[in-house]
Amino acid sequence: MYEIQDIIETLEKFIKTFIIKYEYENIGIIKKFRIDSRKNLEIDERKWCRLFLRKSCLNYCCKIILLRVFEDKGKIKSKLNSEGIAVWNKLVKNIKDRYDKLYDIAIIDITNDEDITFLKSVFAESDYDIYEIDKELASIIVHGLSNIDLKDITNEDLKIIFRTLYPLDEREEYGFNDFYKKAPALDYILSLE
Template sequence: MDKLQELYEKLSEFMDHFIVKYSYENRGILKKMRIDSRLNMNIEEEEWCKLFLYKSCLNHCAKIVLMRLIEDRGLGHDKLNEKGLEKWRDFVKNLGKDFDILYHIGLLDLQGDENVSIRGIFKKSDYDIFGIDKELADLIIEKFSAVTFGDLRREDIIQLFNRLYTLEDREIMRLEAFHKDAPALTYILKLEKKNVLL
């Protein structure tokens, strides 16, 4: 199986878990966000919540791919790849399996990175209301820690996200225009217009 197919299958599995996990969580908060933002009020409330969840999920997928790409290219400290996991297990004995903590440390590192572009990709957004908990972090580690992301090209990432968020989905959902910006997802969706990756 080629790498893009493998990543597509693993990210699809992550998305399925994420959507099932959060389908009915935080509904009250989402309804309040919808009313407070006054954005996309023409969309029925239930559909608005589904679009928000789906955009959040895709934003997390983008973060996972970009975080691992940054690690494997040596642009950030290893956290979620095999080297990072080995350091984590050596460093902390009683938290060795709490990968959600490791994931969040990795995010904090990138949110404070000296590179403005990297900081912007990982900045907090409304879509972080659905977070990566222990269950999802375990899935991320299980599925992605052994996969090498460093050799992914710009075209590969575009192709991968064209499969995760198809042209048909883009026509129907129009997530780019929905609510507010999801920084990591926006970065990936704009790659087609850029000549460089990070």
């Protein structure tokens, strides 16, 4: 069973680490995205880069939760839950705690699964995937979420989680719906009925 607060706390830790880790990374590429897109140019360049980073981070959070939900529902093979971690530790003796590799494999698996093709667009690669889920970030997710069973999570619970992480006042202030390009996983979660 899951506790919404435990999920929120793990994702908040992930967000904080992600923002600190990548605040100054890929700035040149992000500035190029801004110039090439010609979108939201009225926003100060520095703020534009921070908004991009925040939207990217939230998109990754959505991908991670969706991966875990589909693992726990048995739609894809387990990789990031406790069952998947146990298999991983038996298969790969000398790459202990490289959960970032499991995340990469999980993304490949879910985007190529013919039984859940609607997720191809949700997990489609976008500019927001410029950052990587490295060992530290993957470790936060695995240690915080691997023992939480998400098979019975509802759409309403998912909306509560992401409305907590990305509250309405922040959505209005940042205007992420109109900012740069769509973030597929974030848009999917926020559109759930």
